Amino acid sequence: PSTAAPTTPKPSVQQNFTCKDGNTTKFSLTGSFTLFITYNKTNGLTTIPIEVPQTKNFQGTCGNTSTESLTFTFFNGWSITYVFQEEVSIENGLLSATNKYYVSNITVVYVHDEHLPDTTTPELKVESKIAQDRYLEATTDGYYTCQTNISLAINKDVTLTTADFKYKAFNNQGDINLDSGTVYECPKDEETSSIVPIAVGAALAGLVIIVLIAYLIGRKRSRKTGYETV
CATH class of the missing domain: 1.20.5 (Single alpha-helices involved in coiled-coils or other helix-helix interfaces)
Incomplete structure (x- = not known):
């Protein structure tokens, strides 16, 4: 039998990630993250919450392009990747920015290790990915925020839940202050x-x-x- 994902309190481990290009902080993302993973145990299907621990292991890609990305890793071989997309339009045959951006892809990689007890497929590495159109959209003069929980089903086996979530991408100059500018709320x-x-x-x-x-x-x-x- 399948066990429904239990209701958990708001995740408590607050992460903070940035990517700099020279003296400019191109993007900043903060929040708490919990994965709900469904897998086969020796006695049937189960779903358990995995709270992402505090991590300083991350890699950001940013610069003068219309795509930025963040990958943060934890445990042994687990990771979450966000891809930020700047919206562009074609004017007179040329691409130009619209000052809007959003999350276009999220990828979750996890391993059937001790965090998934009694799994029937030990050491199996799984990659789950979802593409979204204008997900968590904001503009370059502001940032996106959601203090309450956001739950996104990556696929039938993986759900990513965030809390106290804020992000700003494609910043053009200086540092990022996630408490100023136009606010886009969930x-x-x-x-x-x-x-x-x-x-x-x-x-x-x-x-x-x-x-x-x-x-x-x-x-x-x-x-x-x-x-x-x-």
Whole structure:
């Protein structure tokens, strides 16, 4: 029988990756990463969460091209690769940038080792890849952010979940500040941003009603006391 991926708390290990070209930080990516992997155990299919540990082993490719990439490695032979694509258009037969970029490909490589206990295929190395169109899109004057969990099924056996995720690519000058510029939020963050003002407004409205009722009750009692004195 197949075991559904368990619900896990938000991943806690925060990663931070950058790629520099000269004095310019071309891209920056931060976040926490968890893999949910389905595989055959000796007693059937199972799905387990694998939290990506803190790693400083990464390689970035960046420069004066329309494609940038990041590969970070962990454990023994495991890796995750992000490919960033700058959107271009053709004007008068020439390619020109549109100032938009997105994640075009994600590749996950994992090994059937001790992190997948009781596997029926020990030491098997697996590469899973997905191509996306305009996934996590932003513009060069801003960055993409998603504080809540983003889950992406790479294929039927691998799901990548990120949290506290921010990235900016194709930066043209200087360092990258992931707290400035135009913010592009994931749908879940936008829902949260809209819910908070509504909740605050409802709470304030309730407070006003309570104060008004208390005022009317106090006024009624005051008038009654006045009548009794007369």
